[in-house]
Amino acid sequence: MEKVLLLHSSCEGQTKKILNHIEQQLGDQYHCDYIDIHSEPNVDFSLYDRVLVGASIRYGHFNKKLYRFINKYQQELSQYNVAFFCVNLTARKEGKDTPEGSAYIKKFLIKSPWHPVLIGVFAGALRYPRYNFFDRTMIKLIMKITGGETDTTKEVEYTDWNKVSDFAAQFKQQRNEK
Template sequence: MARYLMIYHSREGQTFKIMSRFAEQLKATDHEVELLALPELAESFSLAGYDIAVIGASVRYGHFSPLLYQFIERHHHALDAMTSVFFGVNLTARKPEKNTPETNAYMKKFALKSPWVPDLQGVFAGACIYSKYTWYDKAVIRFIMKLTKGPTDTSKDYEFTDWERVDSFALKLAQLSSK
């Protein structure tokens, strides 16, 4: 079985939830999995010893974290030499016409900005967790949701993740083989 490195960058926890779901399913099929948070990785971190890398990151205010791009800049040669996967999590993906790497604006921006070309990509709708936002973030996100016809009741949290799509992607991950 393969040894998977699973790196995530999650702001409110939804990307972590999705990556954890992938990890559970991979472990259930006897793959070895190491789950790590991107902000906790040292600059000297090495991808050596892993067969497959899976990186997941969330979008906040229209951008993936600079930490993601810094990691990719340091490791894109190693990522390109191994089987690698990238998925993004954002609220735009809650709309069916914007929930594929080819139709999601943030995934298209990622493809243009990143020197790394993953073997497999995915995009999933995240969650709007008003209860975790600062007053300012709540106001801005509420305004964005109003513009995009999303929920604006800040007394509630909203999870848009399609867990069937997540499980389907997990099956694709389990079927990957090393380069």
């Protein structure tokens, strides 16, 4: 049985939900451990056969703790060919849902010393009723500007689960070099 580490940097939980889906796609021959990057963990990468990092965008940026984690573990992340995916609402639009078309991935690759071998980009979810007043107002403004849902009574999941399944298959085929 292969051991898989699923690291996440999530604001509202959609990134972790995507990781749960990937775990299901991997099947019973994989044992998965989850770690929240925001807890600033100490990680022993040598305990795992595969590692996947999922991170969400909030107000146009990854959480600063993601970059601190990357800087701390840059050598291990590069050594093990760890895969990465980004979750954002912009990816709901065709062309912005690929590493090549995602402004967030482009900026990440410039800012980060780590350049993953396998990268995915997935649309997230709007959870208006769960947001506080400030977040609900700001996200509604952003969605209005970008032509998205503005009804604050709704929850909309934009994640393309088939695309996530395809990424899981690629992750499964990826050969980590220990």
